[in-house]
Amino acid sequence: MVTNKQLADLIFPNVTETVADLEKRYPPRDLPSGAEVTRFAPSPTGFLHTGSLFTSMICRKVASQSKGVFYIRLEDTDTKREIAGSGEQLLKQLNIFDVNPDEGYLGNSEKGNYGPYVQSKRADIYCIVIKHLLEEGKAYPCFCTSEQLEELRAEQEKQKLNPGYYGEFAKCRNLTNEEKYEKIKNGEKFVIRFKSNGNHESKIKVTDLVRGEFEIAENDQDIVIYKSDGLPTYHFAHAVDDHFMRTTTVIRGEEWVASLPIHVELFAALGWKAPHYAHLPVIMKIDEETGNKRKLSKRKDQEAAVSYFIEDGYLPKSLIMYLMTIANSNFEEWILNNKFEGMEDFVFSFNKMNNEGALFDMGKLNFFARELLVKYNKEEITQLAESYAKEYNQKLYKTIQSNRAYFADIMNIDREKANPRKDYEKFGNVLDIIGFFYEEGYQKALQEPLPFNEKFAKEDLVEALTAIKEKLQVNQDEQIWFNDLKEIGASLGYAANNKEYKANPEAFKGNMGDLAEILRITLTGRKNAPNLCTVMYLLGLEETHRRIDAVISLLK
Protein backbone atom coordinates (compact mmCIF):
# COMPACT_ATOMS: atom_id res chain seq x y z
CA MET A 1 0.00 0.00 0.00
CA VAL A 2 1.51 3.33 -1.12
CA THR A 3 0.31 6.36 0.79
CA ASN A 4 -0.06 9.89 -0.60
CA LYS A 5 2.85 10.85 1.58
CA GLN A 6 5.10 8.20 0.10
CA LEU A 7 4.14 9.23 -3.40
CA ALA A 8 4.80 12.89 -2.59
CA ASP A 9 8.17 11.98 -1.10
CA LEU A 10 9.05 10.03 -4.20
CA ILE A 11 8.28 13.00 -6.43
CA PHE A 12 9.81 15.65 -4.20
CA PRO A 13 12.41 13.87 -2.08
CA ASN A 14 14.30 17.07 -1.32
CA VAL A 15 11.36 19.16 -0.25
CA THR A 16 11.35 19.32 3.52
CA GLU A 17 9.76 22.68 4.19
CA THR A 18 6.03 23.01 4.65
CA VAL A 19 3.33 25.47 3.77
CA ALA A 20 3.37 26.58 7.38
CA ASP A 21 7.03 27.48 6.99
CA LEU A 22 6.12 29.62 4.01
CA GLU A 23 3.41 31.35 5.96
CA LYS A 24 6.04 32.27 8.51
CA ARG A 25 8.51 33.36 5.90
CA TYR A 26 5.97 35.64 4.22
CA PRO A 27 3.87 37.13 6.99
CA PRO A 28 0.95 39.43 6.30
CA ARG A 29 2.07 42.91 5.44
CA ASP A 30 2.05 45.62 8.03
CA LEU A 31 0.11 48.30 6.21
CA PRO A 32 -2.47 50.90 7.19
CA SER A 33 -6.03 49.70 6.85
CA GLY A 34 -7.42 50.10 3.38
CA ALA A 35 -3.98 49.91 1.81
CA GLU A 36 -4.04 47.87 -1.35
CA VAL A 37 -1.25 45.68 -2.61
CA THR A 38 -1.25 45.44 -6.38
CA ARG A 39 1.06 43.94 -8.86
CA PHE A 40 1.97 43.98 -12.48
CA ALA A 41 3.05 40.55 -13.61
CA PRO A 42 4.31 40.54 -17.18
CA SER A 43 5.88 37.74 -19.10
CA PRO A 44 9.20 38.63 -20.63
CA THR A 45 8.03 37.89 -24.13
CA GLY A 46 8.40 41.23 -25.83
CA PHE A 47 7.97 44.95 -25.56
CA LEU A 48 5.42 46.66 -23.42
CA HIS A 49 1.93 46.51 -24.88
CA THR A 50 -0.32 49.54 -24.62
CA GLY A 51 -2.85 47.39 -22.79
CA SER A 52 -0.20 46.37 -20.29
CA LEU A 53 0.68 50.00 -19.72
CA PHE A 54 -3.00 50.61 -19.09
CA THR A 55 -3.14 47.83 -16.52
CA SER A 56 0.10 48.72 -14.78
CA MET A 57 -0.83 52.38 -14.65
CA ILE A 58 -3.99 51.46 -12.79
CA CYS A 59 -2.12 49.12 -10.46
CA ARG A 60 0.27 51.93 -9.63
CA LYS A 61 -2.56 54.37 -9.07
CA VAL A 62 -4.60 52.07 -6.85
CA ALA A 63 -1.63 51.29 -4.66
CA SER A 64 -0.51 54.91 -4.44
CA GLN A 65 -3.84 56.40 -3.53
CA SER A 66 -4.44 53.80 -0.82
CA LYS A 67 -0.91 54.11 0.54
CA GLY A 68 -0.32 50.52 -0.39
CA VAL A 69 2.32 48.70 -2.36
CA PHE A 70 2.75 48.15 -6.06
CA TYR A 71 5.23 45.51 -7.08
CA ILE A 72 6.42 43.82 -10.22
CA ARG A 73 6.70 40.09 -10.63
CA LEU A 74 8.21 38.50 -13.68
CA GLU A 75 6.20 35.56 -14.94
CA ASP A 76 8.83 33.71 -16.85
CA THR A 77 7.54 30.17 -16.60
CA ASP A 78 7.15 29.80 -20.33
CA THR A 79 10.75 29.29 -21.23
CA LYS A 80 9.94 28.68 -24.88
CA ARG A 81 8.45 32.08 -25.51
CA GLU A 82 10.88 34.06 -23.43
CA ILE A 83 12.80 36.79 -25.19
CA ALA A 84 16.10 37.59 -23.58
CA GLY A 85 16.37 41.09 -22.16
CA SER A 86 12.70 41.90 -22.45
CA GLY A 87 12.22 41.95 -18.69
CA GLU A 88 14.64 44.86 -18.41
CA GLN A 89 13.09 46.47 -21.45
CA LEU A 90 9.63 46.32 -19.89
CA LEU A 91 10.91 47.93 -16.75
CA LYS A 92 12.64 50.68 -18.66
CA GLN A 93 9.52 51.48 -20.62
CA LEU A 94 7.36 51.51 -17.52
CA ASN A 95 9.80 53.96 -16.05
CA ILE A 96 9.47 56.24 -19.05
CA PHE A 97 5.77 56.43 -18.24
CA ASP A 98 6.52 57.00 -14.60
CA VAL A 99 4.97 53.72 -13.55
CA ASN A 100 7.56 52.66 -11.02
CA PRO A 101 7.29 49.76 -8.60
CA ASP A 102 7.70 50.03 -4.85
CA GLU A 103 9.16 46.59 -4.73
CA GLY A 104 9.73 43.48 -6.75
CA TYR A 105 11.66 42.69 -9.86
CA LEU A 106 14.01 45.50 -10.81
CA GLY A 107 16.01 43.98 -13.61
CA ASN A 108 19.37 42.99 -12.22
CA SER A 109 18.22 43.24 -8.67
CA GLU A 110 15.08 43.07 -6.66
CA LYS A 111 13.63 44.81 -3.65
CA GLY A 112 11.24 43.67 -0.96
CA ASN A 113 10.67 40.92 1.58
CA TYR A 114 8.33 38.77 -0.43
CA GLY A 115 10.70 37.60 -3.12
CA PRO A 116 12.07 36.16 -5.19
CA TYR A 117 9.96 38.13 -7.63
CA VAL A 118 10.92 36.12 -10.65
CA GLN A 119 8.90 32.95 -10.98
CA SER A 120 11.66 30.79 -12.35
CA LYS A 121 13.50 31.44 -9.07
CA ARG A 122 10.54 30.32 -7.00
CA ALA A 123 10.52 26.67 -8.03
CA ASP A 124 11.20 25.52 -4.48
CA ILE A 125 8.21 27.44 -3.18
CA TYR A 126 5.85 25.95 -5.72
CA CYS A 127 7.18 22.48 -4.96
CA ILE A 128 6.45 22.87 -1.27
CA VAL A 129 2.85 23.74 -2.01
CA ILE A 130 2.45 21.03 -4.61
CA LYS A 131 3.88 18.45 -2.28
CA HIS A 132 1.35 19.54 0.28
CA LEU A 133 -1.45 19.14 -2.24
CA LEU A 134 -0.13 15.71 -3.19
CA GLU A 135 -0.09 14.62 0.40
CA GLU A 136 -3.64 15.77 0.84
CA GLY A 137 -4.70 13.94 -2.28
CA LYS A 138 -5.72 17.17 -3.96
CA ALA A 139 -3.27 16.74 -6.78
CA TYR A 140 -1.91 13.82 -8.70
CA PRO A 141 0.68 12.98 -11.31
CA CYS A 142 -0.62 12.53 -14.84
CA PHE A 143 1.24 10.48 -17.40
CA CYS A 144 -0.85 11.22 -20.46
CA THR A 145 1.15 12.24 -23.49
CA SER A 146 0.24 15.19 -25.63
CA GLU A 147 -0.85 12.77 -28.34
CA GLN A 148 -3.25 11.10 -25.95
CA LEU A 149 -4.62 14.44 -24.91
CA GLU A 150 -5.14 15.44 -28.49
CA GLU A 151 -6.99 12.22 -29.16
CA LEU A 152 -9.16 12.83 -26.16
CA ARG A 153 -9.93 16.32 -27.35
CA ALA A 154 -10.80 15.13 -30.83
CA GLU A 155 -13.11 12.50 -29.43
CA GLN A 156 -14.82 15.01 -27.14
CA GLU A 157 -15.34 17.42 -29.97
CA LYS A 158 -16.83 14.64 -32.05
CA GLN A 159 -19.28 13.91 -29.29
CA LYS A 160 -19.91 17.61 -28.73
CA LEU A 161 -18.71 17.41 -25.18
CA ASN A 162 -16.74 20.03 -23.34
CA PRO A 163 -13.13 19.41 -24.18
CA GLY A 164 -10.57 18.88 -21.48
CA TYR A 165 -9.25 16.72 -18.74
CA TYR A 166 -12.04 16.25 -16.26
CA GLY A 167 -14.34 13.72 -14.63
CA GLU A 168 -14.40 10.39 -16.39
CA PHE A 169 -11.88 11.62 -18.94
CA ALA A 170 -9.28 12.24 -16.29
CA LYS A 171 -7.75 8.83 -16.61
CA CYS A 172 -4.74 9.26 -14.45
CA ARG A 173 -6.93 10.39 -11.62
CA ASN A 174 -8.03 6.82 -11.16
CA LEU A 175 -4.61 5.26 -11.15
CA THR A 176 -3.80 3.67 -7.83
CA ASN A 177 -0.94 5.08 -5.83
CA GLU A 178 0.93 1.87 -6.54
CA GLU A 179 0.60 2.39 -10.27
CA LYS A 180 1.66 6.01 -10.04
CA TYR A 181 4.58 5.06 -7.84
CA GLU A 182 5.65 2.40 -10.28
CA LYS A 183 5.47 4.67 -13.34
CA ILE A 184 7.49 7.38 -11.68
CA LYS A 185 10.06 4.84 -10.54
CA ASN A 186 10.30 3.73 -14.14
CA GLY A 187 11.10 7.27 -15.14
CA GLU A 188 7.90 7.98 -17.03
CA LYS A 189 7.39 11.66 -17.76
CA PHE A 190 4.56 13.30 -15.93
CA VAL A 191 2.86 16.53 -15.04
CA ILE A 192 0.95 17.22 -11.86
CA ARG A 193 -2.70 18.01 -12.06
CA PHE A 194 -5.01 19.59 -9.58
CA LYS A 195 -7.89 17.29 -8.68
CA SER A 196 -11.03 19.32 -9.18
CA ASN A 197 -14.12 18.72 -7.11
CA GLY A 198 -16.15 21.12 -9.14
CA ASN A 199 -19.25 20.44 -11.15
CA HIS A 200 -19.64 22.18 -14.45
CA GLU A 201 -23.40 22.15 -14.03
CA SER A 202 -23.39 24.26 -10.91
CA LYS A 203 -22.61 27.91 -10.74
CA ILE A 204 -20.58 29.97 -8.37
CA LYS A 205 -20.99 33.63 -7.64
CA VAL A 206 -17.95 35.73 -8.21
CA THR A 207 -17.34 39.38 -7.54
CA ASP A 208 -15.32 41.58 -9.74
CA LEU A 209 -14.44 45.14 -8.85
CA VAL A 210 -15.23 46.30 -12.36
CA ARG A 211 -17.99 43.98 -13.42
CA GLY A 212 -19.76 43.53 -10.16
CA GLU A 213 -21.24 40.21 -9.13
CA PHE A 214 -22.02 37.53 -11.67
CA GLU A 215 -22.47 33.78 -11.96
CA ILE A 216 -20.17 31.45 -13.72
CA ALA A 217 -19.88 27.68 -14.01
CA GLU A 218 -17.68 25.92 -11.52
CA ASN A 219 -14.38 24.62 -12.69
CA ASP A 220 -14.29 20.87 -13.24
CA GLN A 221 -11.03 20.64 -15.13
CA ASP A 222 -8.08 18.88 -13.60
CA ILE A 223 -5.73 21.57 -14.75
CA VAL A 224 -2.01 21.12 -14.92
CA ILE A 225 -0.31 22.93 -12.10
CA TYR A 226 3.21 21.58 -12.53
CA LYS A 227 4.64 21.16 -15.99
CA SER A 228 7.05 18.45 -17.01
CA ASP A 229 9.80 21.04 -17.10
CA GLY A 230 9.41 21.50 -13.34
CA LEU A 231 7.76 24.91 -13.54
CA PRO A 232 4.22 25.79 -12.52
CA THR A 233 1.50 26.97 -14.86
CA TYR A 234 0.05 30.47 -14.62
CA HIS A 235 -2.98 29.46 -12.59
CA PHE A 236 -1.03 27.79 -9.87
CA ALA A 237 1.72 30.37 -9.75
CA HIS A 238 -0.92 33.07 -9.50
CA ALA A 239 -2.48 31.45 -6.44
CA VAL A 240 0.78 30.78 -4.70
CA ASP A 241 2.48 34.05 -5.50
CA ASP A 242 -0.41 36.35 -4.88
CA HIS A 243 -1.06 34.59 -1.60
CA PHE A 244 2.48 34.69 -0.31
CA MET A 245 3.22 38.10 -1.72
CA ARG A 246 0.08 39.20 0.07
CA THR A 247 -1.56 40.82 -2.91
CA THR A 248 -4.89 42.32 -1.97
CA THR A 249 -6.14 43.21 -5.42
CA VAL A 250 -5.39 41.37 -8.60
CA ILE A 251 -5.74 43.74 -11.53
CA ARG A 252 -5.43 42.07 -14.89
CA GLY A 253 -6.91 41.87 -18.36
CA GLU A 254 -10.38 40.68 -19.17
CA GLU A 255 -8.96 37.56 -20.77
CA TRP A 256 -8.65 36.09 -17.28
CA VAL A 257 -12.31 36.22 -16.37
CA ALA A 258 -12.90 32.81 -17.90
CA SER A 259 -10.32 31.17 -15.69
CA LEU A 260 -11.57 32.77 -12.54
CA PRO A 261 -13.37 29.55 -11.44
CA ILE A 262 -10.05 27.75 -11.55
CA HIS A 263 -8.46 30.35 -9.36
CA VAL A 264 -11.35 30.40 -6.93
CA GLU A 265 -11.17 26.64 -6.54
CA LEU A 266 -7.41 26.69 -6.17
CA PHE A 267 -7.54 29.25 -3.38
CA ALA A 268 -10.27 27.29 -1.63
CA ALA A 269 -8.39 24.00 -1.88
CA LEU A 270 -5.33 25.65 -0.43
CA GLY A 271 -7.39 27.12 2.38
CA TRP A 272 -6.42 30.65 1.44
CA LYS A 273 -8.50 33.77 1.15
CA ALA A 274 -8.67 34.81 -2.47
CA PRO A 275 -7.69 38.37 -3.36
CA HIS A 276 -10.09 40.88 -4.84
CA TYR A 277 -10.18 40.79 -8.60
CA ALA A 278 -10.50 43.57 -11.13
CA HIS A 279 -10.65 42.48 -14.73
CA LEU A 280 -9.93 45.36 -17.03
CA PRO A 281 -11.42 45.89 -20.46
CA VAL A 282 -9.20 45.42 -23.44
CA ILE A 283 -8.24 48.32 -25.66
CA MET A 284 -9.61 47.78 -29.13
CA LYS A 285 -9.40 48.96 -32.66
CA ILE A 286 -11.53 48.48 -35.75
CA ASP A 287 -10.06 45.83 -37.98
CA GLU A 288 -9.78 47.27 -41.46
CA GLU A 289 -10.42 43.95 -43.11
CA THR A 290 -13.46 42.76 -41.20
CA GLY A 291 -14.82 46.05 -39.94
CA ASN A 292 -15.16 44.49 -36.50
CA LYS A 293 -13.65 45.50 -33.23
CA ARG A 294 -10.63 43.59 -32.11
CA LYS A 295 -7.93 43.73 -29.51
CA LEU A 296 -5.06 46.05 -30.31
CA SER A 297 -2.59 43.73 -31.95
CA LYS A 298 1.14 44.11 -31.66
CA ARG A 299 1.62 42.64 -35.07
CA LYS A 300 -0.95 44.72 -36.91
CA ASP A 301 -1.15 47.98 -35.00
CA GLN A 302 1.75 50.28 -34.34
CA GLU A 303 -0.14 51.87 -31.45
CA ALA A 304 -0.21 48.53 -29.64
CA ALA A 305 3.42 48.92 -28.62
CA VAL A 306 4.20 51.78 -26.29
CA SER A 307 7.54 52.09 -28.03
CA TYR A 308 5.66 53.60 -30.96
CA PHE A 309 4.61 56.60 -28.91
CA ILE A 310 8.03 57.01 -27.43
CA GLU A 311 9.76 56.82 -30.77
CA ASP A 312 7.30 59.17 -32.39
CA GLY A 313 7.99 61.76 -29.75
CA TYR A 314 4.81 61.86 -27.72
CA LEU A 315 5.15 63.06 -24.19
CA PRO A 316 4.68 59.92 -22.08
CA LYS A 317 2.30 61.81 -19.88
CA SER A 318 -0.05 62.46 -22.78
CA LEU A 319 -0.57 58.73 -23.32
CA ILE A 320 -1.11 58.20 -19.63
CA MET A 321 -3.61 61.01 -19.58
CA TYR A 322 -5.49 59.60 -22.52
CA LEU A 323 -5.47 56.11 -21.04
CA MET A 324 -6.88 57.51 -17.85
CA THR A 325 -9.90 58.82 -19.74
CA ILE A 326 -10.59 55.26 -20.79
CA ALA A 327 -9.99 54.03 -17.27
CA ASN A 328 -12.41 56.36 -15.52
CA SER A 329 -15.31 58.09 -17.21
CA ASN A 330 -15.16 61.08 -14.92
CA PHE A 331 -11.47 61.73 -15.46
CA GLU A 332 -11.75 63.73 -18.63
CA GLU A 333 -13.96 66.38 -17.14
CA TRP A 334 -11.76 66.45 -14.08
CA ILE A 335 -8.55 67.00 -15.95
CA LEU A 336 -10.15 69.66 -18.15
CA ASN A 337 -11.25 71.51 -15.05
CA ASN A 338 -7.76 71.19 -13.67
CA LYS A 339 -6.16 72.58 -16.80
CA PHE A 340 -4.39 69.32 -17.56
CA GLU A 341 -2.43 69.41 -14.34
CA GLY A 342 -2.15 67.47 -11.13
CA MET A 343 -3.22 64.10 -12.49
CA GLU A 344 -1.84 62.45 -9.37
CA ASP A 345 -4.57 64.08 -7.31
CA PHE A 346 -7.35 62.44 -9.27
CA VAL A 347 -9.02 59.66 -7.32
CA PHE A 348 -9.40 56.56 -9.40
CA SER A 349 -12.26 54.20 -8.74
CA PHE A 350 -13.16 50.88 -10.26
CA ASN A 351 -16.83 51.63 -10.49
CA LYS A 352 -16.18 54.56 -12.80
CA MET A 353 -14.70 52.12 -15.23
CA ASN A 354 -16.62 50.85 -18.19
CA ASN A 355 -16.25 47.14 -18.76
CA GLU A 356 -16.48 47.39 -22.51
CA GLY A 357 -13.28 47.69 -24.44
CA ALA A 358 -12.80 51.18 -25.82
CA LEU A 359 -11.61 51.88 -29.31
CA PHE A 360 -8.21 53.50 -29.24
CA ASP A 361 -8.74 57.11 -30.25
CA MET A 362 -5.62 58.64 -31.74
CA GLY A 363 -7.42 61.95 -32.21
CA LYS A 364 -8.13 62.27 -28.54
CA LEU A 365 -4.61 61.32 -27.64
CA ASN A 366 -3.41 64.07 -29.95
CA PHE A 367 -5.70 66.53 -28.22
CA PHE A 368 -4.16 65.79 -24.84
CA ALA A 369 -0.72 65.74 -26.35
CA ARG A 370 -1.14 69.22 -27.83
CA GLU A 371 -2.55 70.63 -24.63
CA LEU A 372 0.41 69.27 -22.71
CA LEU A 373 3.06 70.43 -25.12
CA VAL A 374 1.68 73.94 -25.25
CA LYS A 375 2.48 74.42 -21.57
CA TYR A 376 6.22 74.50 -22.02
CA ASN A 377 8.21 77.67 -22.55
CA LYS A 378 10.84 78.25 -25.18
CA GLU A 379 13.74 76.64 -23.42
CA GLU A 380 11.72 73.74 -22.07
CA ILE A 381 10.19 72.78 -25.37
CA THR A 382 13.57 73.02 -27.04
CA GLN A 383 15.14 70.89 -24.38
CA LEU A 384 12.37 68.32 -24.71
CA ALA A 385 12.70 68.21 -28.47
CA GLU A 386 16.44 67.95 -28.22
CA SER A 387 16.51 65.04 -25.83
CA TYR A 388 13.88 63.21 -27.85
CA ALA A 389 15.75 63.81 -31.08
CA LYS A 390 19.06 62.76 -29.65
CA GLU A 391 17.72 59.34 -28.85
CA TYR A 392 15.12 58.67 -31.53
CA ASN A 393 15.41 61.07 -34.43
CA GLN A 394 18.83 61.80 -35.85
CA LYS A 395 17.59 64.04 -38.60
CA LEU A 396 15.85 66.31 -36.16
CA TYR A 397 18.83 66.19 -33.86
CA LYS A 398 21.19 67.37 -36.58
CA THR A 399 18.78 70.13 -37.46
CA ILE A 400 18.64 71.32 -33.88
CA GLN A 401 22.38 71.09 -33.45
CA SER A 402 23.02 73.10 -36.61
CA ASN A 403 21.65 76.14 -34.81
CA ARG A 404 19.98 75.56 -31.51
CA ALA A 405 18.99 79.17 -30.95
CA TYR A 406 17.32 79.32 -34.35
CA PHE A 407 15.39 76.14 -33.63
CA ALA A 408 14.35 77.50 -30.26
CA ASP A 409 13.06 80.67 -31.91
CA ILE A 410 11.04 78.62 -34.35
CA MET A 411 9.54 76.47 -31.62
CA ASN A 412 8.71 79.63 -29.74
CA ILE A 413 6.60 81.22 -32.47
CA ASP A 414 3.40 82.44 -30.83
CA ARG A 415 4.17 80.30 -27.83
CA GLU A 416 4.61 82.62 -24.90
CA LYS A 417 1.31 84.42 -25.16
CA ALA A 418 -2.20 84.11 -23.82
CA ASN A 419 -3.54 81.90 -26.60
CA PRO A 420 -0.52 80.10 -27.89
CA ARG A 421 -0.39 78.13 -31.11
CA LYS A 422 -0.96 74.42 -30.73
CA ASP A 423 0.98 73.07 -33.62
CA TYR A 424 2.61 70.06 -32.08
CA GLU A 425 1.30 66.90 -30.51
CA LYS A 426 4.61 65.09 -30.79
CA PHE A 427 8.18 65.71 -31.82
CA GLY A 428 8.23 63.06 -34.50
CA ASN A 429 6.71 65.36 -37.10
CA VAL A 430 8.01 68.81 -36.18
CA LEU A 431 10.29 68.78 -39.19
CA ASP A 432 7.28 68.34 -41.44
CA ILE A 433 5.79 71.44 -39.88
CA ILE A 434 8.81 73.70 -39.63
CA GLY A 435 11.00 72.23 -42.37
CA PHE A 436 10.69 75.29 -44.62
CA PHE A 437 12.75 77.29 -42.17
CA TYR A 438 15.70 75.21 -43.23
CA GLU A 439 17.47 75.08 -46.56
CA GLU A 440 16.74 71.42 -47.13
CA GLY A 441 13.04 71.73 -46.49
CA TYR A 442 12.79 74.90 -48.50
CA GLN A 443 14.56 73.41 -51.50
CA LYS A 444 12.26 70.45 -51.32
CA ALA A 445 9.27 72.76 -51.52
CA LEU A 446 10.74 74.48 -54.56
CA GLN A 447 10.81 71.16 -56.37
CA GLU A 448 7.04 71.21 -56.45
CA PRO A 449 5.10 73.74 -58.49
CA LEU A 450 4.49 76.72 -56.22
CA PRO A 451 0.79 77.12 -55.43
CA PHE A 452 0.39 80.74 -56.52
CA ASN A 453 -3.09 82.03 -57.16
CA GLU A 454 -3.79 81.60 -60.85
CA LYS A 455 -5.33 85.00 -61.17
CA PHE A 456 -1.87 86.49 -61.04
CA ALA A 457 0.32 86.51 -64.10
CA LYS A 458 4.01 85.80 -63.67
CA GLU A 459 4.70 89.45 -64.30
CA ASP A 460 2.44 90.42 -61.40
CA LEU A 461 4.26 88.07 -59.10
CA VAL A 462 7.67 89.31 -60.16
CA GLU A 463 6.55 92.89 -59.82
CA ALA A 464 5.21 92.33 -56.33
CA LEU A 465 8.25 90.40 -55.18
CA THR A 466 10.63 92.95 -56.60
CA ALA A 467 8.87 95.75 -54.80
CA ILE A 468 8.84 93.81 -51.57
CA LYS A 469 12.50 93.06 -51.88
CA GLU A 470 13.30 96.69 -52.42
CA LYS A 471 11.17 98.17 -49.71
CA LEU A 472 10.04 95.72 -47.06
CA GLN A 473 12.13 95.65 -43.92
CA VAL A 474 12.35 92.99 -41.29
CA ASN A 475 10.56 94.08 -38.19
CA GLN A 476 9.63 92.48 -34.93
CA ASP A 477 6.62 94.67 -34.59
CA GLU A 478 3.77 93.15 -36.46
CA GLN A 479 1.86 96.40 -36.84
CA ILE A 480 4.76 98.30 -38.33
CA TRP A 481 5.63 95.42 -40.58
CA PHE A 482 2.11 95.05 -41.83
CA ASN A 483 1.75 98.78 -42.42
CA ASP A 484 4.90 98.66 -44.51
CA LEU A 485 3.45 95.83 -46.53
CA LYS A 486 0.23 97.76 -46.97
CA GLU A 487 2.08 100.73 -48.34
CA ILE A 488 3.91 98.60 -50.82
CA GLY A 489 0.68 96.94 -51.78
CA ALA A 490 -1.09 100.23 -52.26
CA SER A 491 1.61 101.49 -54.57
CA LEU A 492 1.15 98.38 -56.68
CA GLY A 493 -2.63 98.52 -56.75
CA TYR A 494 -3.47 96.10 -53.95
CA ALA A 495 -6.28 97.22 -51.68
CA ALA A 496 -5.01 98.14 -48.25
CA ASN A 497 -8.54 98.20 -46.96
CA ASN A 498 -10.43 95.01 -47.38
CA LYS A 499 -13.85 96.61 -47.19
CA GLU A 500 -12.99 98.85 -50.10
CA TYR A 501 -11.72 95.83 -51.95
CA LYS A 502 -14.87 93.87 -51.34
CA ALA A 503 -17.00 96.78 -52.41
CA ASN A 504 -15.17 97.15 -55.65
CA PRO A 505 -12.78 94.29 -56.46
CA GLU A 506 -12.41 95.34 -60.06
CA ALA A 507 -10.57 98.46 -59.03
CA PHE A 508 -7.71 96.54 -57.48
CA LYS A 509 -5.16 93.92 -58.37
CA GLY A 510 -6.03 92.09 -55.22
CA ASN A 511 -6.14 92.59 -51.50
CA MET A 512 -3.55 92.34 -48.81
CA GLY A 513 -4.32 88.68 -48.41
CA ASP A 514 -3.28 88.15 -51.99
CA LEU A 515 -0.09 90.07 -51.58
CA ALA A 516 0.77 88.29 -48.36
CA GLU A 517 0.13 84.99 -50.02
CA ILE A 518 2.57 85.77 -52.77
CA LEU A 519 5.23 86.49 -50.19
CA ARG A 520 4.28 83.53 -48.08
CA ILE A 521 4.54 81.07 -50.91
CA THR A 522 7.83 82.59 -51.91
CA LEU A 523 9.34 82.33 -48.47
CA THR A 524 7.89 79.05 -47.33
CA GLY A 525 6.79 77.21 -50.45
CA ARG A 526 3.34 76.73 -49.02
CA LYS A 527 0.06 78.48 -48.49
CA ASN A 528 -0.05 77.98 -44.73
CA ALA A 529 2.49 79.14 -42.23
CA PRO A 530 2.72 81.04 -38.98
CA ASN A 531 2.39 84.77 -39.43
CA LEU A 532 4.68 86.14 -42.09
CA CYS A 533 6.13 88.91 -40.03
CA THR A 534 7.64 86.37 -37.67
CA VAL A 535 8.72 84.08 -40.46
CA MET A 536 10.53 86.90 -42.15
CA TYR A 537 12.05 88.04 -38.90
CA LEU A 538 13.43 84.60 -38.16
CA LEU A 539 14.67 84.08 -41.68
CA GLY A 540 16.41 87.45 -41.65
CA LEU A 541 16.58 90.01 -44.41
CA GLU A 542 19.40 88.34 -46.25
CA GLU A 543 17.72 84.96 -46.45
CA THR A 544 14.42 86.63 -47.33
CA HIS A 545 16.05 88.32 -50.28
CA ARG A 546 17.79 85.16 -51.30
CA ARG A 547 14.47 83.31 -51.37
CA ILE A 548 12.76 86.09 -53.26
CA ASP A 549 15.52 86.03 -55.85
CA ALA A 550 15.27 82.27 -56.10
CA VAL A 551 11.56 82.40 -56.80
CA ILE A 552 11.87 85.28 -59.25
CA SER A 553 14.42 83.40 -61.27
CA LEU A 554 12.26 80.31 -61.06
CA LEU A 555 9.34 82.30 -62.43
CA LYS A 556 11.39 83.63 -65.31
Next chain:
RNA sequence: GGUCCCAUGGUCAAGAGGUUAAGACGAGACCCUCUCAAGGUCUAAUCUCGGGUUCGAUUCCCGAUGGGAUCACCA
Protein backbone atom coordinates in the same frame (compact mmCIF):
# COMPACT_ATOMS: atom_id res chain seq x y z
C1' G B 1 -20.30 25.76 -30.88
C1' G B 2 -20.36 25.99 -25.07
C1' U B 3 -19.66 29.60 -21.17
C1' C B 4 -19.24 34.74 -19.40
C1' C B 5 -19.61 40.01 -20.39
C1' C B 6 -21.66 44.20 -23.13
C1' A B 7 -25.19 47.37 -26.19
C1' U B 8 -26.76 55.89 -25.74
C1' G B 9 -24.00 60.50 -31.59
C1' G B 10 -18.12 58.91 -35.84
C1' U B 11 -15.18 58.10 -30.85
C1' C B 12 -15.00 58.43 -25.24
C1' A B 13 -19.27 58.70 -22.54
C1' A B 14 -23.14 61.10 -18.29
C1' G B 15 -27.94 60.02 -17.14
C1' A B 16 -33.00 58.94 -14.93
C1' G B 17 -39.37 54.87 -14.82
C1' G B 18 -41.85 61.07 -17.05
C1' U B 19 -35.27 65.20 -19.00
C1' U B 20 -35.06 70.39 -24.17
C1' A B 21 -31.01 62.82 -23.30
C1' A B 22 -25.04 66.31 -20.19
C1' G B 23 -19.93 66.97 -21.36
C1' A B 24 -15.21 66.01 -24.16
C1' C B 25 -12.60 64.71 -28.84
C1' G B 26 -13.70 64.91 -33.83
C1' A B 27 -16.80 67.27 -37.94
C1' G B 28 -19.21 71.57 -40.12
C1' A B 29 -20.46 76.98 -40.14
C1' C B 30 -19.55 81.90 -38.80
C1' C B 31 -16.48 85.73 -36.34
C1' C B 32 -11.43 87.37 -35.79
C1' U B 33 -7.62 87.59 -39.47
C1' C B 34 -1.82 88.35 -44.11
C1' U B 35 -2.85 82.19 -44.59
C1' C B 36 -2.64 78.38 -40.96
C1' A B 37 -2.84 77.43 -35.81
C1' A B 38 -4.97 79.50 -31.58
C1' G B 39 -9.27 82.00 -29.62
C1' G B 40 -14.70 83.22 -29.68
C1' U B 41 -19.85 82.02 -31.14
C1' C B 42 -22.98 78.49 -33.16
C1' U B 43 -24.75 73.84 -35.59
C1' A B 44 -25.40 68.82 -36.89
C1' A B 45 -25.14 63.92 -34.77
C1' U B 46 -27.05 58.89 -30.13
C1' C B 47 -30.77 55.60 -26.77
C1' U B 48 -29.89 48.02 -31.89
C1' C B 49 -34.55 45.34 -32.74
C1' G B 50 -39.06 42.58 -30.94
C1' G B 51 -42.11 41.31 -26.94
C1' G B 52 -43.61 42.01 -21.76
C1' U B 53 -44.36 44.96 -16.91
C1' U B 54 -46.35 50.04 -16.44
C1' C B 55 -50.78 55.41 -17.11
C1' G B 56 -45.87 55.97 -19.22
C1' A B 57 -39.81 52.31 -21.01
C1' U B 58 -34.05 54.56 -24.00
C1' U B 59 -34.06 53.21 -18.48
C1' C B 60 -36.81 47.20 -15.36
C1' C B 61 -37.66 41.79 -17.32
C1' C B 62 -37.42 38.17 -21.43
C1' G B 63 -35.95 37.03 -26.35
C1' A B 64 -33.48 38.08 -30.91
C1' U B 65 -29.50 40.38 -33.22
C1' G B 66 -24.79 42.37 -33.02
C1' G B 67 -20.06 42.90 -30.67
C1' G B 68 -16.21 41.38 -27.16
C1' A B 69 -13.62 37.67 -23.98
C1' U B 70 -12.40 32.55 -23.33
C1' C B 71 -12.14 27.23 -24.13
C1' A B 72 -3.16 24.59 -23.79
C1' C B 73 2.28 21.04 -20.14
C1' C B 74 0.90 30.11 -23.06
C1' A B 75 0.59 33.68 -20.03
